[in-house]
Amino acid sequence: MEELSYVGKSVPRKDGVEKATGRALYTVDMVLPGMLWGKILRSPYPHAKILRIDASRAERLPGVKAVITGKDTLGIKHGFVETPRYPPDQYPLAMDRVRYIGEEVAAVAAIDEYVAEEALNLIQVDYEELPAVFDPEEAMKPEAPEIHPSHPKVKEPYKNIGGKTESGWGNVEKGFDESYLVREDRFEGQLRTHCYMEPQATLASFDLSGKLNVWTSSQGPFIKRAKLATTLGLPFSNVRVLKAYVGGAYGGKIDLFSHEFCASLLSIKVQRPVKIVCTREEVFESARHGQPIFVELKTGVKKDGTLVAQQIRVVNNSGAYRGSGVVVIFLCWGFVMLCYRIPNLKYKGYSIYTNNPVRAPQRGHGAPNLRFAVESQMDTMAEELGIDPVEIRLKNARQKGDILPNEDSVRNCGLVECIERAAEATRFKEIYGKRKSQEGQRIRRGIGMGVSSYFSGSLIYPNTSAAIVKLNDDGTVSLLTGALDIGQGAETILCQIVAEELGVSMDDIRVVAADTETTPVDIGAWISGGAYVSGNAVKMAASDARRQLFEVAAQELEANPEDLIAKNREISVKGIPGRSISFTQAVASSISKRRGNPIIGQGHFRTMKDMPAHPSLATTKGRWSDNYAFDAQVAEVDVDMETGQVKLVKATTAHDCGFPINPLLVEGQIDGQVSMAQGHALWEEVLMKEGKTLTTSFLDYKIPCAKDLVESHYIDVITERYEKDTPYRTKEVGEGYVSGMVAAIANAVYDATGVRVKTFPILPEKILMGLKEKGDKPR
Amino acid sequence: MKKQLIELRVNGESFELAVEPQKTLLEVVREDLGLTGAKEACGTGECGACTVLIDGKPILSCLTLAIEAQGKEITTIEGLAKAGELHPLQKAFIRYGAIQCGYCTSGMILNAKSILDENPKPSRDEILKGLEGNLCRCTGYNKILEAVMAASTGED
Numbered sequence: 001m002e003e004l005s006y007v008g009k010s011v012p013r014k015d016g017v018e019k020a021t022g023r024a025l026y027t028v029d030m031v032l033p034g035m036l037w038g039k040i041l042r043s044p045y046p047h048a049k050i051l052r053i054d055a056s057r058a059e060r061l062p063g064v065k066a067v068i069t070g071k072d073t074l075g076i077k078h079g080f081v082e083t084p085r086y087p088p089d090q091y092p093l094a095m096d097r098v099r100y101i102g103e104e105v106a107a108v109a110a111i112d113e114y115v116a117e118e119a120l121n122l123i124q125v126d127y128e129e130l131p132a133v134f135d136p137e138e139a140m141k142p143e144a145p146e147i148h149p150s151h152p153k154v155k156e157p158y159k160n161i162g163g164k165t166e167s168g169w170g171n172v173e174k175g176f177d178e179s180y181l182v183r184e185d186r187f188e189g190q191l192r193t194h195c196y197m198e199p200q201a202t203l204a205s206f207d208l209s210g211k212l213n214v215w216t217s218s219q220g221p222f223i224k225r226a227k228l229a230t231t232l233g234l235p236f237s238n239v240r241v242l243k244a245y246v247g248g249a250y251g252g253k254i255d256l257f258s259h260e261f262c263a264s265l266l267s268i269k270v271q272r273p274v275k276i277v278c279t280r281e282e283v284f285e286s287a288r289h290g291q292p293i294f295v296e297l298k299t300g301v302k303k304d305g306t307l308v309a310q311q312i313r314v315v316n317n318s319g320a321y322r323g324s325g326v327v328v329i330f331l332c333w334g335f336v337m338l339c340y341r342i343p344n345l346k347y348k349g350y351s352i353y354t355n356n357p358v359r360a361p362q363r364g365h366g367a368p369n370l371r372f373a374v375e376s377q378m379d380t381m382a383e384e385l386g387i388d389p390v391e392i393r394l395k396n397a398r399q400k401g402d403i404l405p406n407e408d409s410v411r412n413c414g415l416v417e418c419i420e421r422a423a424e425a426t427r428f429k430e431i432y433g434k435r436k437s438q439e440g441q442r443i444r445r446g447i448g449m450g451v452s453s454y455f456s457g458s459l460i461y462p463n464t465s466a467a468i469v470k471l472n473d474d475g476t477v478s479l480l481t482g483a484l485d486i487g488q489g490a491e492t493i494l495c496q497i498v499a500e501e502l503g504v505s506m507d508d509i510r511v512v513a514a515d516t517e518t519t520p521v522d523i524g525a526w527i528s529g530g531a532y533v534s535g536n537a538v539k540m541a542a543s544d545a546r547r548q549l550f551e552v553a554a555q556e557l558e559a560n561p562e563d564l565i566a567k568n569r570e571i572s573v574k575g576i577p578g579r580s581i582s583f584t585q586a587v588a589s590s591i592s593k594r595r596g597n598p599i600i601g602q603g604h605f606r607t608m609k610d611m612p613a614h615p616s617l618a619t620t621k622g623r624w625s626d627n628y629a630f631d632a633q634v635a636e637v638d639v640d641m642e643t644g645q646v647k648l649v650k651a652t653t654a655h656d657c658g659f660p661i662n663p664l665l666v667e668g669q670i671d672g673q674v675s676m677a678q679g680h681a682l683w684e685e686v687l688m689k690e691g692k693t694l695t696t697s698f699l700d701y702k703i704p705c706a707k708d709l710v711e712s713h714y715i716d717v718i719t720e721r722y723e724k725d726t727p728y729r730t731k732e733v734g735e736g737y738v739s740g741m742v743a744a745i746a747n748a749v750y751d752a753t754g755v756r757v758k759t760f761p762i763l764p765e766k767i768l769m770g771l772k773e774k775g776d777k778p779r
Numbered sequence: 780m781k782k783q784l785i786e787l788r789v790n791g792e793s794f795e796l797a798v799e800p801q802k803t804l805l806e807v808v809r810e811d812l813g814l815t816g817a818k819e820a821c822g823t824g825e826c827g828a829c830t831v832l833i834d835g836k837p838i839l840s841c842l843t844l845a846i847e848a849q850g851k852e853i854t855t856i857e858g859l860a861k862a863g864e865l866h867p868l869q870k871a872f873i874r875y876g877a878i879q880c881g882y883c884t885s886g887m888i889l890n891a892k893s894i895l896d897e898n899p900k901p902s903r904d905e906i907l908k909g910l911e912g913n914l915c916r917c918t919g920y921n922k923i924l925e926a927v928m929a930a931s932t933g934e935d
Contacts, residue, residue: 196880248880667921709919
């Protein structure tokens, strides 16, 4: 096989110098001449009718240029999901009702932030408060206040149902009857949040040609354009979303946010640029957080640990609008069935409206909650059966070539090898189960394993990525891609692919990215398909450019195109030193002899090319993804038996990501996910009281800091490979590895203490309470 | 409030500016001087993204009034590379993969510089303790630690 020069190498990131020198421009840094500042007035009530809004005093305040309310909008709703079953349900600015504290009611554009803020105080809104409900189980009761009518296709007499997913196969009742051991447990996830360092921010500038230009901190410009254009009633082509660097997102900046709509509408109204930057407090109080989910899990196994049947009920508290709630209840099904072979399964997931802020995907989107539940219960059952955690996982693990119940093939699946190698590298079997021998010690060591799997791209608008690779006169290359680098390194890996295909160096490639006007469409950085879908589009564009270069060079060198190689911006004939022409000469020759063809390569790629759309969110029928990543992760923790404090000492991630395009970036993704898992499992929680967010700063909501650093180890299990000229398969690395790690941490805590905590986060008091219940004497 | 005329020394250059006395140093370097490398992520001194150096010491510019910074030597991330040559910390951050989204990077590098200036051979724990006030949500700090360690050993 041909040796690769760029793909598979730890190339430093393309945007490193710009970021290290402070020159990278983020949306918060953007300034335009004549720019105004926008501010948003939010609802102080969790549920209320809007009776009247009087903005006249605000409008009269010197320095105020415009005030908008729901009446100034077209009243077109939007949603994370917009399908016939789940039509959009949220106005970009509240019309006649507010359904959560923080919902956007009016927006102001003024000469500076202080005037805009002052103007908010002058807007008089008369509300009539309505009864509100915050807990999903309360919201499902018939007597609960109605936030939205229950979904018409859901038969159960529950209230406030935003959506339901139902799936299954085999016969679970029969399966449970035939099982040697059956367990039922309930696991609860908490409300956690992204904590991207760059707050939500948008700069909108409507120009006199009728075009709206938008810079916004996002995860992909094309979905933003679609939703902005739709809600503003503009043709898609009249909205241009441009690239700005993004200061973190993790799932929290995907679909339309009200501040983006408001900045745009204000700009249209006043014909001047308008910028809105949310404060950190606003982000905590009213931007979207992750999905808090609880899982009821019933599992039956044979005496040897083989899974027989599994029944799962998932309830999601989606907040006041659907958000991604109806997606997460689909995904939770997926994250149950991917890792292990389950002959009989019954799944029900409900997404429930409550008077809380709307929820969004957050790194893993349901997987951390599900894997926490499944992996915790698996360890409990293994212990009851006297089987060790490694063996029970190996016994049930997915294997290469398995066909999933939705007819996806897992093709290459390295899960077994991940489990084996993670166990071996951590000497799992030697360390595990030593609780007894540590008795009397204040600090006890525990080890735990968790496995997870994640899809690598699926179908959702815009369903495709395309790319252009064009040659320049000087032999360098320009890559035009709609992909957005949100820190994951998209531009870097895409350049590695161009470099590999064309034989140019990383420095020879210029990138123009993430601009809906000048770059081709892209799926965005939120569906875990960047490396696979956008990567293949770029590969195709680069190899198209190379094919054209070789055709020209073949003529010049009197050789066959198949005998040519490209290296260092030169094309030469294999085995004949000296017979070569430079890219510069080839481009010149193409222009002069091929009617001006300057050599522009094009490529496009779509996952699941034969599928019309994404699988049914209601029934799970239909293919979901081309490729699935797998991992086995091991956590080693120290627990202070006196205080209940848990320290994650070491994290080991054995993962099948296909093959790493850039090992350094893959390691960075793993480290970041381990860190997020640490916070998620052990302490992070957005606290709310009656719809009001109590944790509104980084002091209240602590994320891991440098002192919390976890020793992180990586094991690559390679199952796919990159070859020139053919599409490759690789798998995602950006969000699957939170899940195995949160599960591993929970299992390690149990191993150390004998306390099984079933609600996240695993706070010290829960461990101490568990020890007390067990009758363990305090030291 | 009435503007005051102040003189700031930033990255070795002097600037005469008319600023409102309540304006923070972060606002002035970003808005008046166009040095947008320093970032606001919380505005309340919890995250370290706005870190700049005053007389070599790291301070939170979102909690510092611009008028307080008169007569002092202010260094922002834009002043770290000399004559086009990146500072060893900047090189190490790039090489070791210590940058992802990059939003915390300016503050992180400047704080790391102050740690190394005070103690050129810090231990692992001294580095982590020193960087405790700079939040990063992307990296888990592993590669940042590696980069600072590498820079401290003079590795290029």
